[in-house]
Amino acid sequence: MSRLSLANFEAVRFVRDLAKKTNAPELAQLASRMSTVYRLEEHSSSGGDPFAKVKALITDMLAKLEKDAAASADQKAWCDKELAESTAKKESSGDEMEGLSTKIDVSVAKSQKLKGEAATLQRELSVLASAQVEADSIRSDEKALFDKNKPEIEAGLQGVKLALKILNEYFSKNEDSSSSGAGSGIIGLLEVVESDFTKSLAELQASEDMSGRAHDKLTQENQITKTMKDADVKYKTKESTGLDKSVAELKTDREGVQTELDAVTDYLAGVKQKCTYKVTSYADRASRRQAEVAGLKEALQILENEVAFVQTSFKLRGVRHHHA
Secondary structure: OOHHHHHHHHHHHHHHHHHHHHOOHHHHHHHHHHHHHHHHHHOOOOOOOOOHHHHHHHHHHHHHHHHHHHHHHHHHHHHHHHHHHHHHHHHHHHHHHHHHHHHHHHHHHHHHHHHHHHHHHHHHHHHHHHHHHHHHHHHHHHHHHHHHHHHHHHHHHHHHHHHHHHHHHHHHHOOOOOOHHHHHHHHHHHHHHHHHHHHHHHHHHHHHHHHHHHHHHHHHHHHHHHHHHHHHHHHHHHHHHHHHHHHHHHHHHHHHHHHHHHHHHHHHHHHHHHHHHHHHHHHHHHHHHHHHHHHHHHHHHHHHHHHHHHHHHHHHHHHHHHHO
């Protein structure tokens, strides 16, 4: 076997062993193509570089492997970037969702509390209004009774006073009358009646005045209470309405964040599906490709050394032939 044939055989075997070692079908195909080229060149009489086509095959394969390595590195960088950014965005959206949900829950609870308090105040106002109506009715009855009794007592009192005046005038003119004793008794009785009427009238007026003042005081207190409770109802209703509006806005915001979260979750799932296998095996594949590139470079170096050796041998034979 010539040195060229031996070099051919070693180069093919080197690449074939490298293919087995790295489990690379592409290198096995390269070894097969190298063997075919060597056989064709061996029977060719062109006189060209016997390794040129093989070196071209190896060089092309090296370029392909280096291009694949660069593409894999770019893919790895893209996967790392997209996974990190998408994961961070998902976590951020999740945190935002949680924060919005908390705000919504707090606002809803506060609004419901305010609405309950406003409803309680309105019930109290209803009771207060009923109590005022009842007090007004009682006061009206009392006033009507006073207006009825006062004139009657005043009329009775005036009648007694008139009778006393007449009797007193009569008996003062007839002091010697035998009926003066009986007259004194009648006058005394009428005076007692007058006193009773006067006392009753005073008590009736005092009772009326006291009832009027008590009713006025109660009405004033009820009005103050009503004013305060009305204002409180208005405030609580306004607050709960504002909270309900805020809840509606927060829910809209949450729907938007949920849409973003769904989108980034779907995107992240797609990135994981696209990148997980490649990312997990990247180190192994990079190591294998590095071994393939190193092996091919070594094979190329062997061939270049053989070419240099053959060319040197041709030159030496040419020199010796010239001197001969």
